[in-house]
Amino acid sequence: MAAIFLVLQSTAQINPYNYHSQKKVTATKGAVVSAHPLASKVGVTILQQGGNAVDAAVATQLALAVVYPGAGNIGGGGFLVAHLNNGKNIAIDYREKAPARASRDMYLDSAGNPQLNLSQDGHLASGVPGTIAGIFASYKYASLPFAKLIQPAIDLAEKGYAITAAEAASLNNLKEEFIQLNSTAPVFVKQQRWKAGDTLIQKDLAKTLERIRDNGQSGFYEGETARLIVDEMHKANGIISYEDLKNYQAKERVADVFDYKGNTIVTMPLPSSGGIILQQMMGMIANRNIAAMKFQTLQSVQLMTEVERRAYADRAEFLGDPDFVKVPVKKLASKDYLAQRMKDYAPSKAGSSAVTKAGIIKESEETTHLSVADNKGNVVSITTTLNGGYGSRTVVSGAGFLLNNEMDDFSVKPGVPNMYGAVGNEKNAIAPGKRMLSSMTPTIVLKNNKPYLVVGTPGGTTIPTSVFQTLVNILEFGMSVEDAVNKPKFHHQWLPDEIRIEKDFDAAVKKQLEAMGYKVVVKGQIGRTEVIQINGKQIIAVGDKRGDDDAEGFAPMP
Ligand code: DON
Numbered sequence: 001m002a003a004i005f006l007v008l009q010s011t012a013q014i015n016p017y018n019y020h021s022q023k024k025v026t027a028t029k030g031a032v033v034s035a036h037p038l039a040s041k042v043g044v045t046i047l048q049q050g051g052n053a054v055d056a057a058v059a060t061q062l063a064l065a066v067v068y069p070g071a072g073n074i075g076g077g078g079f080l081v082a083h084l085n086n087g088k089n090i091a092i093d094y095r096e097k098a099p100a101r102a103s104r105d106m107y108l109d110s111a112g113n114p115q116l117n118l119s120q121d122g123h124l125a126s127g128v129p130g131t132i133a134g135i136f137a138s139y140k141y142a143s144l145p146f147a148k149l150i151q152p153a154i155d156l157a158e159k160g161y162a163i164t165a166a167e168a169a170s171l172n173n174l175k176e177e178f179i180q181l182n183s184t185a186p187v188f189v190k191q192q193r194w195k196a197g198d199t200l201i202q203k204d205l206a207k208t209l210e211r212i213r214d215n216g217q218s219g220f221y222e223g224e225t226a227r228l229i230v231d232e233m234h235k236a237n238g239i240i241s242y243e244d245l246k247n248y249q250a251k252e253r254v255a256d257v258f259d260y261k262g263n264t265i266v267t268m269p270l271p272s273s274g275g276i277i278l279q280q281m282m283g284m285i286a287n288r289n290i291a292a293m294k295f296q297t298l299q300s301v302q303l304m305t306e307v308e309r310r311a312y313a314d315r316a317e318f319l320g321d322p323d324f325v326k327v328p329v330k331k332l333a334s335k336d337y338l339a340q341r342m343k344d345y346a347p348s349k350a351g352s353s354a355v356t357k358a359g360i361i362k363e364s365e366e367t368t369h370l371s372v373a374d375n376k377g378n379v380v381s382i383t384t385t386l387n388g389g390y391g392s393r394t395v396v397s398g399a400g401f402l403l404n405n406e407m408d409d410f411s412v413k414p415g416v417p418n419m420y421g422a423v424g425n426e427k428n429a430i431a432p433g434k435r436m437l438s439s440m441t442p443t444i445v446l447k448n449n450k451p452y453l454v455v456g457t458p459g460g461t462t463i464p465t466s467v468f469q470t471l472v473n474i475l476e477f478g479m480s481v482e483d484a485v486n487k488p489k490f491h492h493q494w495l496p497d498e499i500r501i502e503k504d505f506d507a508a509v510k511k512q513l514e515a516m517g518y519k520v521v522v523k524g525q526i527g528r529t530e531v532i533q534i535n536g537k538q539i540i541a542v543g544d545k546r547g548d549d550d551a552e553g554f555a556p557m558p
Pocket of ligand 1: 386387437458460461
């Protein structure tokens with residue numbers, strides 16, 4: 001009882017021991033949709049206390065770091081895209097960086113063979129975390145005291161919360177890895193099997209969050225937390241140093257903004273590949289009447305597959321951290337170039353990645369998304385990640401949080417696929433202080449300069465194509481938000497040269513694609529898309545059916 005009371009103090013009506021997932025809400029004063037009911041509820045209580053969408057997004061993100069440890073994080077990084085009621089578009093880059101001691105070939109053995117266990121598992125897989133720097137960079141657009149925004153997360157960590165069946169299953173699955181990749185068994189390891197409803201208490205994490213509450217950004221990047229991170233690095237082969245932590249800075253970048261048939265799309269620029277690929281894909285379908293082809297017919301899937309192939313070939317060839325390498329962004333998104341890319345497109349024939357390579361330019365499971373809208377005209381779209389599920393699976397001993405395995409998003413060797421099958425070259429090679437290329441695509445659509453859609457998803461390389469499909473579903477096929485989120489998704493990423501589909505994808509269309517010459521493979525779920533749609537005074541939020549995702553509203557309508 002005492003525990004419930006304490007959590008209630010910071011989060012109004014939330015009972016962390018008894019809650020369920022609500023998939024859709026229609027509200028008038030604001031909404032939050034995220035991967036976990038408790039995190040969405042935390043966000044809405046902040047709106048109810050007078051906070052704006054940025055306040056709610058900060059609080060939701062911090063709560064996710066506690067209640068959704070597989071992807072919610074303070075030991076990873078992410079991107080925030082927002083549209084504020086003064087008309088300003090914001091893009092905050094808090095992607096992890098390679099530590100100063102990182103080097104181009106650090107994941108190759110002496111014969112030059114990639115050792116992907118090192119870029120994916122344990123201490124050496126971690127980039128310098130960016131999330132807390134990103135939260136403080138976004139906080140300048142917030143309005144409530146920071147202590148108010150972080151307290152729900154502290155309470156949830158300190159007093160615990162009941163885990164879901166999905167959380168129990170993943171903690172059970174990873175038990176051996178948690179033991180193997182940590183010198184002290186973290187709280188995620190339990191003698192008996194976890195089951196739904198068990199309480200997860202994270203005392204060390206609560207103390208870390210308190211240091212952040214009391215000392216701001218330096219509560220993470222300096223002092224006791226930094227000491228615990230560096231000590232943890234020394235327990236194995238880690239290389240993150242005090243200087244790496246102290247030097248880390250989030251970057252405010254210029255949002256990627258483009259027009260699609262009168263809608264203004266606001267999305268993340270590099271070092272995410274997501275925004276530019278989305279712009280390319282939307283650009284390549286813009287002058288074709290895809291609406292007439294209809295949702296997931298042979299024609300529309302074939303067209304979307306071929307534009308996906310072309311965009312991902314360009315990703316592998318041209319994209320990397322713009323602070324380190326030159327990327328011809330303008331050219332890649334230009335009408336002429338995209339028309340050129342589609343010159344060899346044949347509507348009735350399967351393309352081939354052996355034939356269609358990157359364009360020619362001569363000029364110099366686990367991530368998580370949250371979408372927030374308030375009633376003041378502000379919207380926020382955040383995708384944040386540890387990379388793989390539970391990141392490196394290494395917890396900073398004494399500090400209670402998981403570190404990312406984001407180094408695997410670099411191209412460890414030209415042409416060697418990372419854990420999402422993405423290939424790259426020198427543009428995305430490892431260098432000290434460089435940010436690894438991402439696919440995360442937090443996106444906002446404006447209509448007449450007013451927020452209309454807030455969209456994003458996890459899913460590695462499937463992120464840009466899931467956002468692409470969601471936008472096409474709504475803007476072209478006229479689908480409801482629920483259908484746009486929950487109907488089956490598909491994906492093509494140039495290499496491997498195959499169309500990946502979800503198992504409920506139309507069987508007849510699958511056969512037709514195969515008859516045309518495509519390789520089609522059924523491979524698990526694609527993404528966990530969280531969407532908010534604003535129609536005048538009505539705010540509709542939908543959480544993906546694929547997980548515990550949950551939509552909560554401020555002043556919900558019956
Ligand atoms: O930044 C990226 O593109 C990846 N690290 C995202 C990983 C991800 O989405 C995993 N989720 N299922």
